[in-house]
Amino acid sequence: MFFGIEWDTSSQWAFAVSIFPILxxxxxxxxxxxxxxxFIALALGLVLAALKSAPTRFIRWPAKLLTExxxxxxxxxxxxxxxxxxxxxxLTLPAFLTxxxxxxxxxxxxxxxxxxxxxxxxxxxxxxxxxALNLAPARTFTHIILPQAIPxxxxxxxxxxxxxxxxxxxxxxxxxxxxxxxxRIIGDRTGGYxxxxxMVGGIYLILTIIASLGVRYLDTHLPKRGLSLK
Amino acid sequence: xxxxxYLAPLAQGAWVTAQLTVYSTILGGLFAFAFGLxxxxxxxxxxxxxxxxxxxxxxxxxxxxxxxxYFALPILxxxxxxxxxxxxxxxxxxxxxxxIGAYGAEVVRxxxxxxxxEQYEAATALNFTGRKRLWRITLPQAIPxxxxxxGNLxxxxxxxxxxxxxxxxxDMAFRAEQIRNFTQDSVTVYTLVLFMYFGMALVVTAxxxxxxxxxxxxxAAGR
Amino acid sequence: xxxxTEIRDATESSDPIIKFDKVVKRFGDHVVLDELDFEVQRxxxxxxxxxxxxxxxxxxxxxxxxxxxxxxxxxxxxEPLWHQRRGDELIPAGEPHLREMRSHMGMVFQQFNLFPHMxxxxxxxxxxxxxxxxNKAEAKKRGMELLEMVGLTDQADKYPHQLSGGxxxxxxxxxxxxxxxxxxxxxxxxxxLDPELVGEVLNVIRSLADEHDLTMLLVTHEMxxxxxxxxxxxxxxxxxxxxxxxxxxxxxAPKEERTKAFLKAVLDPDD
Numbered sequence: 001m002f003f004g005i006e007w008d009t010s011s012q013w014a015f016a017v018s019i020f021p022i023l024x025x026x027x028x029x030x031x032x033x034x035x036x037x038x039f040i041a042l043a044l045g046l047v048l049a050a051l052k053s054a055p056t057r058f059i060r061w062p063a064k065l066l067t068e069x070x071x072x073x074x075x076x077x078x079x080x081x082x083x084x085x086x087x088x089x090x091l092t093l094p095a096f097l098t099x100x101x102x103x104x105x106x107x108x109x110x111x112x113x114x115x116x117x118x119x120x121x122x123x124x125x126x127x128x129x130x131x132a133l134n135l136a137p138a139r140t141f142t143h144i145i146l147p148q149a150i151p152x153x154x155x156x157x158x159x160x161x162x163x164x165x166x167x168x169x170x171x172x173x174x175x176x177x178x179x180x181x182x183x184r185i186i187g188d189r190t191g192g193y194x195x196x197x198x199m200v201g202g203i204y205l206i207l208t209i210i211a212s213l214g215v216r217y218l219d220t221h222l223p224k225r226g227l228s229l230k
Numbered sequence: 231x232x233x234x235x236y237l238a239p240l241a242q243g244a245w246v247t248a249q250l251t252v253y254s255t256i257l258g259g260l261f262a263f264a265f266g267l268x269x270x271x272x273x274x275x276x277x278x279x280x281x282x283x284x285x286x287x288x289x290x291x292x293x294x295x296x297x298x299x300y301f302a303l304p305i306l307x308x309x310x311x312x313x314x315x316x317x318x319x320x321x322x323x324x325x326x327x328x329x330i331g332a333y334g335a336e337v338v339r340x341x342x343x344x345x346x347x348e349q350y351e352a353a354t355a356l357n358f359t360g361r362k363r364l365w366r367i368t369l370p371q372a373i374p375x376x377x378x379x380x381g382n383l384x385x386x387x388x389x390x391x392x393x394x395x396x397x398x399x400x401d402m403a404f405r406a407e408q409i410r411n412f413t414q415d416s417v418t419v420y421t422l423v424l425f426m427y428f429g430m431a432l433v434v435t436a437x438x439x440x441x442x443x444x445x446x447x448x449x450a451a452g453r
Numbered sequence: 454x455x456x457x458t459e460i461r462d463a464t465e466s467s468d469p470i471i472k473f474d475k476v477v478k479r480f481g482d483h484v485v486l487d488e489l490d491f492e493v494q495r496x497x498x499x500x501x502x503x504x505x506x507x508x509x510x511x512x513x514x515x516x517x518x519x520x521x522x523x524x525x526x527x528x529x530x531x532e533p534l535w536h537q538r539r540g541d542e543l544i545p546a547g548e549p550h551l552r553e554m555r556s557h558m559g560m561v562f563q564q565f566n567l568f569p570h571m572x573x574x575x576x577x578x579x580x581x582x583x584x585x586x587x588n589k590a591e592a593k594k595r596g597m598e599l600l601e602m603v604g605l606t607d608q609a610d611k612y613p614h615q616l617s618g619g620x621x622x623x624x625x626x627x628x629x630x631x632x633x634x635x636x637x638x639x640x641x642x643x644x645x646l647d648p649e650l651v652g653e654v655l656n657v658i659r660s661l662a663d664e665h666d667l668t669m670l671l672v673t674h675e676m677x678x679x680x681x682x683x684x685x686x687x688x689x690x691x692x693x694x695x696x697x698x699x700x701x702x703x704x705x706a707p708k709e710e711r712t713k714a715f716l717k718a719v720l721d722p723d724d
Binding site for chain 2: 517518519548552555556558559560562564566567568569570571579580583584611612614615628629632
């Protein structure tokens with residue numbers, strides 16, 4: 001029994017059917033962690049991107065080094081670090097939030113590059129044209145650069161959303177009951193790992209296929225020449 | 231406890247991590263070429279198998295794959311009368327290689343398809359066989375294009391090796407967890423390990439850059 | 454049976470080396486070659502001219518087996534190119550037959566298409582070694598002879614990107630010749646070149662034109678050059694030969710209105 005749901009081991013088929021709702025409980029946690037982690041990554045990435053384009057190199061270089069450091073070290077270790085180290089500084093977060101924070105930190109390194117790449121891809125001629133028209137810098141950014149950068153940025157961010165979802169199982173090590181952790185517990189208690197683990201794989205496959213279709217749709221349907229912000 | 235006393239066990243772990251990274255990256259590279267080219271094959275069986283492999287291993291989580299190979303495969307083996315129990319090292323290398331290979335396969339496919347059609351035509355006009363056209367004309371031009379992404383994948387793979395500690399393989403992450411359990415000195419241990427991974431990532435990146443320069447040396451000639 | 458072979462051998466020498474028999478090539482709805490009949494004699498130098506989209510390059514690409522045909526039969530040396538004989542029937546050719554037929558032809562491309570990852574000399578030796586099985590030393594010797602012919606012996610160890618366009622195209626010609634083809638196909642060999650580099654490439658082609666047993670098929674916009682080197686000029690329009698004849702006839706006294714208009718447009722573009 002798990003999440004108040006009994007499993008039925010009379011046959012393999014009955015077992016699979018009976019644990020499906022249990023796995024769905026785990027799936028909900030997985031999706032929640034994905035979304036929360038993604039939004040943290042979006043926000044932290046924006047901060048990193050801003051620091052990396054700071055006017056002074058005393059901010060730019062450390063920010064670049066930090067991005068590189070985050071990107072080159074494993075999520076698992078970052079997660080352990082946050083999980084064990086934050087409480088020593090008096091900050092005790094629930095395991096779920098620590099996990100989501102770790103995902104957010106790891107992926108902020110990637111999202112910050114997406115922002116930068118998207119902005120830099122807008123042709124420099126556009127900036128020059130705006131300057132020639134005597135547009136104020138702020139107005140140039142919001143009305144000229146952003147509308148052209150966003151259609152490039154969104155599909156790339158979408159791909160990282162899918163990656164985050166695939167990394168959520170790592171959070172199991174700090175007792176977050178996401179889908180894979182749930183499947184393992186079922187396996188531990190019944191000795192039948194094959195069915196729950198295969199089902200988790202299948203559910204992941206379906207989710208990522210749907211998600212990548214969504215990303216492809218965004219990629220082809222966002223106007224590459226610029227988005228109207230009105 | 232002095233932090234320097236952590237270094238010996240961590241170095242042992244680092245050696246395991248390095249070996250895992252090297253083996254699984256090389257094996258993953260083989261998978262990448264086999265299935266990336268398989269996806270471009272005209273043989274529907276080979277193509278279908280390659281597409282299925284790529285989709286399954288890119289579409290599911292590495293940890294799911296690792297657990298499946300380590301925990302579920304032996305049960306499947308029992309059911310069909312085969313001994314599919316693997317030691318953690320084999321399961322770890324297999325899962326890492328299969329996972330990174332699927333991502334690499336898409337890189338191989340993309341780079342091969344990006345070789346200009348004119349090169350294919352020139353090789354045909356000189357009467358190369360399909361196989362020689364691939365090995366002597368297409369791949370030597372495609373491989374330098376793959377290298378920057380392969381470099382990223384190799385670092386990704388190094389990071390992913392940390393997950394094999396979860397099937398109790400004594401890599402760097404595993405040793406760190408042991409030391410933390412023993413000393414409760416989490417700040418020092420994890421800071422140390424983060425920097426060790428970072429250092430190893432820099433080495434991997436440098437090696438891949440050298441390899442990139444080597445396979446693309448014709449591009450730099452005279453420049 | 455013996456008799457039949459003898460007859461074929463006898464006719465081969467007098468028969469055209471290239472023969473298009475009602476050849477049709479379509480790209481979607483667009484008809485590129487419209488029941489084309491076309492012959493080239495052994496050793497003949499033929500230039501194809503015509504407006505873009507008239508099917509000129511397609512003739513060469515069909516001969517090089519880069520584009521399959523939709524209907525009709527192409528013969529090279531009396532053998533069907535895109536078909537093979539089964540008894541009295543012609544069936545679509547398999548790869549072994551195509552490879553056999555390809556060995557008669559060499560092609561020079563508009564964009565050179567040299568192999569960028571190989572040195573100049575290696576560009577010339579790779580196919581002879583890998584395809585013909587010639588040993589490396591011999592292939593190198595032959596490669597250097599060809600480089601001497603195109604005046605590039607000092608560039609043997611450079612890579613294509615280190616050469617000018619004109620030099621690259623001369624290597625392209627040498628590379629095709631290294632396979633000892635009977636027919637050389639030139640697909641707009643100077644169109645991608647800066648004007649000052651055209652001459653050096655034309656000079657190489659001109660020296661080839663003096664070889665009696667080499668058949669040459671040339672698509673070009675260099676009308677003066679075509680007039681000098683060709684035995685025959687074919688004016689292509691809408692997938693067919695609109696008019697053909699000796700260079701002096703075509704260039705000085707074209708019969709067809711389309712030919713006149715085309716020649717006027719390319720020869721006096723300022724009017």
